[in-house]
Amino acid sequence: MLLLPNLALLTTFVYRPLIDNIRLSFTDWNISSPTANVIGTANYVEWFGREDTRQILTNTLVFTFVTVMVSMAIGLGLALLLDQKLRGRNMVRSLVFAPFVVSGAAIGVAFQFVFDPSFGLIRDVMARFGAQSPDFYQQPGWALFMVTVTYIWKNLGYTFVIYLAALQGRRIDLDEAAEIDGATPWTHFRKVLLPQLRPTTFFLSITVLLNSVQVFDIIYAMTRGGPLGTGTTTLVFQVYQETFINYRAGYGATVATIMFLILLTITFIQVRVMDKGTKT
Template sequence: MTHTVAAPAAPTRPDVGGPQVPAGTASAARTAPSSASPVPAPSAERRRARRRRGLREGLLFAALVAPNLAAILVFSYWPTIYNVVLSLMDWDFISPSPVFVGLQNYVDLLQDPEFGTVLANTGVFTAVTVGGTLVGGLGIGYLLSRRLRFAGLTRTMTFAPHMLPGAAVGIVWLFMFDPTYGLSRLAFNAFGADSPQWTTTSDWSLWAITVAYAWQRLGFVAIIYYTAILDLPKDLFEAASLDGAHGWKLFRSMTLPLLSPVTYFLLLTGIITSAQAFDIIAILTSGGPGVSSTTLTWMVYDQAFLRFDIGSSAAAATVLFVILMVVTVLQTRFAERKVHYS
């Protein structure tokens, strides 16, 4: 008679509160790596190294920025702040120390009957020079972008006036405006009229400095527009031409919107530089006769260095600064809606 012996069962380990599992399975479970094991926290040495690296980068950044920041503070912000302080003082460059008068300089400035004329002159001078150079520069830039003979010479001659110093431009136009020998008399003689006294009469003095300054800046605006037109995407114009857009319609609907960033740049810089024009005024008219060609910039100089009224000069400079800041803010907000950068 044959007896069948059963294989011994695998030993089990008692597990409190859980089912009985084979010992081999438990051993494998203990040795298998867990995929959800937590990432060990960085050691203290790593944290210290990270802080040292951040400190070095911060010191390097400060060392690179400090010279430029110091120059801006010393040569830009501090003169502006000190000018505002001087506008609250009464000083003539001779007294040992200024005398605080509060807002009296601003009150006197606003009550001065000539101040309204000066503001109007500044507005007319800026509007005509900026507007005229934008329109004329765009036209010249568009012509330069066409294939012309002697294109290099033409571009050089266009940009040359901008390279001349303002004093040299003033002297050139002083001879041009001469009613007896100047070239401007030829234009008036062609119509049977005599050349006006450009620089010595109140009716023409403002227009004299306006024409001279616009002539100097026109070449710069034209070259900027010329380079911008060359960079316009040609495929868009080819597609628009296939859709039937030609001539003025193509220029108005395609070219002008694509040139809006350049126009905004020229408008902003043109207003700022025109409001600060000085050398051409000094050579041609010296702000006269009377205040017929006086702008705010010339008024600042006249009050400080000809009349030795530092408080009034600083007050006029502060008014000019506020006007330019307001115009810049308004232009920036307008540019956010109208200027296309893509």
Template sequence: MTTLVPTQDPPSRDLTAGPPPPPRPVAAGPRGRGVLGARRRRRALWWALLLAGPNLLLLVTFTYRPLLESLYLSTLQWNLGSPDARFVGLGNYAEWFTAPTTGRIVTTTLVFTVATVGGALVLGLALALLLDRKVAGRSVARTVAFAPYVLSGFAVGILWLFIFDPRYGLLQEVLGWVGVASPQWYSDRPWPLVMVIVVYLWKNLGYVALIYLAGLQAVPQDLRDAAALDGAGRVRTLRSIVLPLLTPTTFFLLVTMLLASMQTFDIIKAMTQGGPLGSTTTLMYAIYEESFVNGRAGYASAVATVLFITLLAVTAVQMRYVQRKVHYV
């Protein structure tokens, strides 16, 4: 006799409900996460090397390799074209620090750097404030102000030689209108150095003004309007609001202009060639004279190393102390 066992029907599915939820993914264990993380890191490293590799290769080839070779050459007594070189250690450095012309070269470099950097920052900010006003022809004025910066420094120096000529130059004519005799720009100190400083400022003023102009346009207009509602005038607004907010721009210009000023060569070469009697010879021009005029490559490498260490120290001091006074918004 067969016994019938009642079977239970499967639960009926609600046809009105949506599709069943997808299965929950099983979380990878610690080993799985470690493998995936290592793969991502390797992939990111390869992409970084692929994108930055060419630039790093160029930097090593044309910057760090010549720097190391210059450090090595500074320990040799070697003249250009000579097949023989003699190791002298720190002899080139000792000779430069005890040379009678070193003090004059360092003083000229300091005067030129302070005058050009300080003058460019002050005059550039003043020019930027003028170019920031809403007046007719503002775009043309900005282009004209920036144009000298893209010109060749050697060409600019040759052009200004005709302007400063004490007998036939344009400046001599202008001074003659007011009854003032033109100084002997080429021979009487300190006029050669003043002449070079003026030309350097004229060439780089547009660059400083353009960077300051970008900083001025980034200052929130709400702050200026609030200051005006509180009764602050233009001078007070500039001193209390605009200048503090321009400190990042000023810091950037201070670093870049200082480095560029201490490495100036083309204008000095075109206008004075370091003279008269070395009155316009800076550290950078002294390196050129010692290497390509006197042929003392080892001694010139020592002077170049001194300049490099000076620039590195000045930049480090700026990054360490001056940057503390920068206000970021």
């Protein structure tokens, strides 16, 4: 049977751990000991009561939301502006897409230096305009800003290339009709282009969201979740931190389970909203 190896791998390393993870979330397992005690919902109670939960949720939300909105908005804007005959457009397209194929770990390491408050690129450019660089390393808000900007930089090419392809596959006759009706560029964009781009926008909102919620490498490389302990810690990073640094695998599994439920809910809502949108 051709499917068997793949099915066996997916079952063993995707579905089994998904379920096992739920079991672990009700234990106090420490990742290395052969045994663990079942402690009921204590981990969940702890999660809801803990002080850092709120900050970590906010970090995750800000990072994800800003990444999705900004990379889609800039990608769309860029695609609209470059959807015309321009010299060198294909070269620009390749250049903008290039960071997307580079690993998050490498970009994180490199951009830690780009944002270096003492000798980095940002500091140098700002100093030339007489401005002072924020302390991206020490201030939690700026650290989160740094991580978010870096991830947007990496992802911009993806949203741009997909929007550009969608724009170029659109119906020209609608553009012409709008022009004959004397539509302003803004109404043309809102009434003609945006509705046609709807499936693309939906696709991007889901993929960019799922990808950005899962980001680990950039955060690890740039901040290790800090400064001040949880300055840029997201749910994914907390799973790692609790399980492999604090040796609280049970609690880590709890966070992972909660994260999975959040992801499922968001995707479900997105699909529902989109269904409604296309029917009317």
